[in-house]
Structure formats: C-alpha cells, structure tokens
Amino acid sequence: MHLIVDANIPAAEACFSAFGRVTRLPGREITQAHLREADALIVRSVTPVNEALLAGTPVRFVGTCTIGTDHIDRDYLAAHGIGFASAPGCNAEAVADYVLSTLLTLAERDGKPLLERRVGVVGAGNVGARVQARLQGLGLEVWVCDPPRAEREGGAGFAGLDTLIERCDVLCLHTPLVKEGRHATRHLLNARRIAALAPHSVVLNAGRGDCIDGQALYQRLAEQGDITAALDVWESEPGIDAALHQQAAIATPHIAGYSLDGKLRGSLMIHQALAGHLGAPSALTLDAICPPPVLAALTLAEALPVEEALRLCARAVYDTRRDHDALCRRAACEGMTAGFDACRAAYPLRREFATLSVQLQGDARVLVAPLRAAGFQVR
Ligand SMILES: NC(=O)c1ccc[n+]([C@@H]2O[C@H](COP(=O)([O-])OP(=O)(O)OC[C@H]3O[C@@H](n4cnc5c(N)ncnc54)[C@H](O)[C@@H]3O)[C@@H](O)[C@H]2O)c1
Numbered sequence: 121m122h123l124i125v126d127a128n129i130p131a132a133e134a135c136f137s138a139f140g141r142v143t144r145l146p147g148r149e150i151t152q153a154h155l156r157e158a159d160a161l162i163v164r165s166v167t168p169v170n171e172a173l174l175a176g177t178p179v180r181f182v183g184t185c186t187i188g189t190d191h192i193d194r195d196y197l198a199a200h201g202i203g204f205a206s207a208p209g210c211n212a213e214a215v216a217d218y219v220l221s222t223l224l225t226l227a228e229r230d231g232k233p234l235l236e237r238r239v240g241v242v243g244a245g246n247v248g249a250r251v252q253a254r255l256q257g258l259g260l261e262v263w264v265c266d267p268p269r270a271e272r273e274g275g276a277g278f279a280g281l282d283t284l285i286e287r288c289d290v291l292c293l294h295t296p297l298v299k300e301g302r303h304a305t306r307h308l309l310n311a312r313r314i315a316a317l318a319p320h321s322v323v324l325n326a327g328r329g330d331c332i333d334g335q336a337l338y339q340r341l342a343e344q345g346d347i348t349a350a351l352d353v354w355e356s357e358p359g360i361d362a363a364l365h366q367q368a369a370i371a372t373p374h375i376a377g378y379s380l381d382g383k384l385r386g387s388l389m390i391h392q393a394l395a396g397h398l399g400a401p402s403a404l405t406l407d408a409i410c411p412p413p414v415l416a417a418l419t420l421a422e423a424l425p426v427e428e429a430l431r432l433c434a435r436a437v438y439d440t441r442r443d444h445d446a447l448c449r450r451a452a453c454e455g456m457t458a459g460f461d462a463c464r465a466a467y468p469l470r471r472e473f474a475t476l477s478v479q480l481q482g483d484a485r486v487l488v489a490p491l492r493a494a495g496f497q498v499r
C-alpha cells in the first residue's frame with residue numbers, strides 16, 4: 121500500500137508506516153500526478169481534496185488530521201466509494217487555550233479585565249463549548265449563538281447573532297465554513313454586523329477566515345479604530361490581506377489548534393480510522409507518540425489577583441504574543457505568503473494548559489477553582 125501524507129503531519133511514520141510505504145509531501149503541493157499509485161491520502165487543511173485531485177487515481181481512503189472539513193468534497197468521496205475520516209475535536213483544547221491566552225493579553229493591553237467582560241460564543245461545538253465552559257467557570261457572563269444546535273436541542277440557552285452583538289463586548293467565532301444552506305457561515309460577520317459592534321468590543325476569529333467579511337472589518341478598524349481584532353484565520357490563506365494583518369491586535373497564522381497534543385491526537389485518530397477501514401489491528405496510543413511536557417509543574421506560593429495568576433500560568437504554557445510577533449517578523453523578511461506558511465511549518469513545540477500541574481500553597485489555595493476552570497491541573 122502507498123500512502124501520500126502531508127509533510128506537516130507529526131508522527132506520520134509511527135502512525136502510518138505500519139500500513140505501507142509513506143511518501144511525505146508539502147500539503148499545498150500535492151497534485152493528481154503524486155496520487156497515480158497512491159492508495160490512501162492523509163492531509164491537513166491546506167490540500168483541497170476533490171474531483172480535480174482524485175479523478176483517475178486509485179485512492180480508496182482519505183483522512184484529514186484536522187477538525188475542519190471544508191477543504192474536502194465529501195459528496196465526491198461518498199459517490200466514489202472512497203473511505204473518509206476527519207479528527208473531530210482533536211485540537212479543541214488547544215484552541216480554547218489560544219482564546220484564553222489571547223483574551224488575557226488583550227485585557228492587559230486595553231486595561232479592561234477579562235473577568236468583567238461579557239462574551240458571545242458563535243458556534244458552540246467541540247471548540248466553542250469548551251470556550252464557553254472555561255469562561256463560565258471563571259464567572260463570566262457568556263452568550264451562545266448556535267442555530268443548528270438550537271434547532272436540535274430547543275432554543276433555551278441560545279440567542280441570535282444580532283443579540284450577541286448587542287449584549288456582548290467580546291465576540292469569539294468558532295464556526296465551520298459552511299458555504300450554502302440555511303446556516304451558511306460565509307461572511308456571517310458581514311458589514312452590517314461589523315458596523316453594529318459596540319465601541320471597545322473585541323472580535324476574535326479562530327473558526328475559518330471566510331466567516332468574517334475581511335474588507336468590512338478592515339474598514340472599521342482602519343477608519344474608526346474603536347474595536348479590537350484577534351485573528352487566527354483569514355480569507356485567502358496563506359496570501360492574507362497585509363492591511364488587515366496590520367490592523368489586528370493579535371494576528372496569528374492559523375495556529376490556534378497547533379499544540380503538539382492536538383496535532384498528535386489528529387494523527388492518531390486518522391491512524392485508527394485507517395486501521396478500521398482496512399480491518400487492521402491497532403494498539404497505538406497517544407502516550408506512545410506524545411512526550412512528557414518540558415514544563416510539567418509550577419508552584420504558586422502567594423495569592424495573586426485571579427486574572428494575574430491566570431495570565432502567569434497561561435503564559436508559562438502558551439503565550440499568543442509569541443506567534444503574533446513571529447508572523448510580523450517573518451512577513452517583514454519573507455513576504456506575507458511565505459512568512460505565513462514558514463511560521464506554520466517551523467512551529468515551536470507547544471503543549472496544552474492541561475499538561476501543567478499548578479501546585480498552590482498557603483493563601484494561593486484561593487486560586488484552585490479559577491485555575492481549574494481555565495484548564496490547568498491543580499494540586
Ligand atoms: N484556528 C484553528 O486552528 C482551528 C482549529 C480547530 C478548528 N477550527 C475551525 O473551527 C471550526 C469549529 O470547530 P469545532 O471543533 O467546534 O467544530 P464542531 O463541528 O464541533 O462545532 C461547530 C459548531 O458550529 C455550529 N454552527 C454551524 N453553523 C453555524 C452558524 N451559522 N452559526 C453559529 N453556529 C453554527 C455547529 O452547530 C456546531 O455546534 C472547525 O470547523 C474549523 O473550521 C479552527
């Protein structure tokens with residue numbers, strides 16, 4: 121069996137070589153010609169998988185080690201009997217870490233405590249529900265917009281997007297890119313809604329870039345300068361709009377989910393799905409491919425103010441400013457498109473909040489509940 125595997129997939133050998141010969145290629149460069157003798161294709165989100173790529177190839181299984189599936193033409197796969205698997209939830213913890221790290225940083229920069237903010241979560245699936253739970257656990261008022269869930273579960277606990285815009289001063293987008301239908305998300309945050317955002321509000325997008333009208337957001341930021349944007353995802357990645365990049369307070373190259381844990385969970389989930397597809401045994405576990413964290417524990421010996429303690433622990437594990445700075449630096453040296461992808465390809469080792477055990481001594485014990493709510497282990 122021959123497998124074509126995106127070169128940005130960690131533990132590809134451990135996860136896929138048991139099934140056959142593995143050839144690794146940059147995801148954006150995989151073409152139909154590479155698949156002439158391939159039986160399986162394992163991608164991340166940067167390879168559009170459709171008829172143009174697969175027609176006439178022997179590929180019988182496609183796996184994407186990502187949560188998002190908007191790059192996959194699933195109808196084509198189903199119509200041609202090609203097996204498919206994605207990795208739902210694999211990096212959801214990492215995205216929730218990114219959200220907390222980013223909001224804590226913006227709170228410090230703007231002098232507006234996060235714990236006093238009212239947050240709207242748009243799209244409350246694996247990612248959004250975790251963000252909601254962490255923020256509610258910290259005592260914040262959280263409003264949720266998720267029409268598909270509201271339809272399935274009844275409207276209680278959900279509100280419309282316009283209500284969130286009216287009531288909240290932080291809006292976090294965690295929607296998939298859905299191009300058509302009643303719940304389409306392309307330009308969900310459109311010019312009208314961007315104009316309706318209250319002054320001093322924060323917009324954070326860690327879903328898909330196309331869910332926001334980037335041009336309209338740019339205009340609001342550049343012309344009024346009264347709102348703050350934290351953008352991890354962009355229209356037209358990797359060739360993103362340099363002007364919008366300049367205006368974003370935190371601008372990162374689609375790395376919100378890039379914890380080692382999250383990426384390896386994605387690889388493992390596709391390994392398991394391929395084993396199932398082939399009827400092959402699989403005993404591989406996350407522990408077998410994921411090393412222990414470099415920073416496993418820290419001790420707080422004094423009671424800091426809650427928000428300060430959260431920032432300190434968050435930054436010990438993951439500081440969103442590092443990724444913002446890296447993109448600025450690389451874009452200045454290599455140009456935006458190359459810099460964007462270079463940051464992603466050379467992404468530094470990052471672990472999840474849950475890998476840090478915080479020991480609280482004496483008065484610092486008052487921090488047990490908030491640190492736990494934020495996602496850390498607490499002793
Ligand atoms: N920035 C990153 O690194 C990163 C990482 C992981 C996922 N993502 C993106 O985030 C998306 C969400 O991830 P997830 O794991 O929570 O997916 P999920 O499928 O578990 O949840 C998506 C939620 O969005 C809701 N939704 C759909 N249409 C909506 C609409 N019009 N308005 C409001 N809500 C709507 C769905 O009902 C669902 O509950 C993924 O599809 C992916 O595109 C980005």
Ligand SMILES: O=C(O)[C@H](O)[C@H](O)COP(=O)(O)O
Pocket residue numbers: 128164165166185186187188189211374375376377378
């Ligand atoms: O959908 C996902 O899981 C995320 O967007 C993921 O982080 C994408 O990773 P990439 O394909 O860009 O490496």
